[in-house]
Amino acid sequence: TVRIWELASGTCVRTLQGHTDWVSAVAVSPDGHWVVSGSRDGTVRIWELASGTCVRTLEGGTGWVNAVAVSPDGRWVVSGGNDHTLRIWGLDWEYEFPEPVDWDEGARPYLEIFLTLHTPCGLDGLSREGEPAWSEEAFGQLCTELGVRGSGWLRPAGVRARLEALAAGRGWHREA
Numbered sequence: 001t002v003r004i005w006e007l008a009s010g011t012c013v014r015t016l017q018g019h020t021d022w023v024s025a026v027a028v029s030p031d032g033h034w035v036v037s038g039s040r041d042g043t044v045r046i047w048e049l050a051s052g053t054c055v056r057t058l059e060g061g062t063g064w065v066n067a068v069a070v071s072p073d074g075r076w077v078v079s080g081g082n083d084h085t086l087r088i089w090g091l092d093w094e095y096e097f098p099e100p101v102d103w104d105e106g107a108r109p110y111l112e113i114f115l116t117l118h119t120p121c122g123l124d125g126l127s128r129e130g131e132p133a134w135s136e137e138a139f140g141q142l143c144t145e146l147g148v149r150g151s152g153w154l155r156p157a158g159v160r161a162r163l164e165a166l167a168a169g170r171g172w173h174r175e176a
Contacts, residue, residue, distance in 0.1 A: 002026055002037050004049065014052045018045055025068040025079075031150040036077050038065030044079045044089065058089050072148045102158025107151040111163050114142050115170070132167055139163075 002016040002023055016035065025038035028049070035047040044058040044065055063083035070077055077089040118138065119128040134142075142163075143156050 002035060002047070004035070004052075014049075016045075016047050016052055016054070018054045018057075019043065021064075024064060024066050027068045027070050027077075029070045029074050030072050030148050031074060033150075034070070034074070036068045036070055038068040038079050038081075040064040042081070044068060044077060044087075046077070046091075056091075058087075060087060061085065100153050100155050102155050103162050104151060104154060107146055107149075107154060107159070108162075108166075110142065110146055110149060110151075111159070111166055114138075114163065115167055 001019075003012050004014040004016070005011065006013050016037070019037065019039035019041050021040035023037050023039050027036045028034070029036070033049055035049050037045050037047065039045070042059065042061050042063060042065060045054050046056040046058070047054050058077070058079070061079070061081045061083055062085075063081045065079050065081050067080040068077060075091055077091060079087045079089065081087075114134070115132050116128055118132040118134040120130045121127070122129040139156075139160065143154075143159060146152065146154055146159065
């Protein structure tokens with residue numbers, strides 16, 4: 001089994017059952033929607049975290065699966081086994097991608113974190129004071145991170161406008 005725990009309370013919120021032998025490796029997708037597990041039964045399973053449903057079972061190795069990883073974009077799973085092989089699994093989710101838009105509120109926490117990280121530290125070393133400043137490279141990394149975190153359909157111009165609006169809402173302004 002694989003157990004999903006709520007860290008704040010220490011409560012097991014879900015148990016994923018389906019492997020027929022020991023589970024030896026677990027990874028969570030970057031967007032937090034999927035759990036990937038590898039087992040001594042030679043399979044890799046992909047679970048939907050919210051429901052606990054196994055949506056795919058990947059088979060093909062000749063031994064135990066000792067390691068699993070998920071690519072940052074969620075398109076690939078890599079597994080390693082005691083048969084001395086690495087397998088790269090391409091995931092075809094049959095997903096219909098949304099049309100590009102300027103903004104989605106689900107991305108707001110990432111912009112809030114970005115603004116905090118790009119605001120100078122106060123004298124106490126903990127608080128943030130002053131105006132945020134970021135480079136075009138840092139903004140590009142934010143857009144890449146949004147793509148990895150499931151908001152890849154957001155237009156960079158819309159993200160920039162929202163980022164600057166959030167900064168202005170905090171009393172900051174960005175000079176051109």
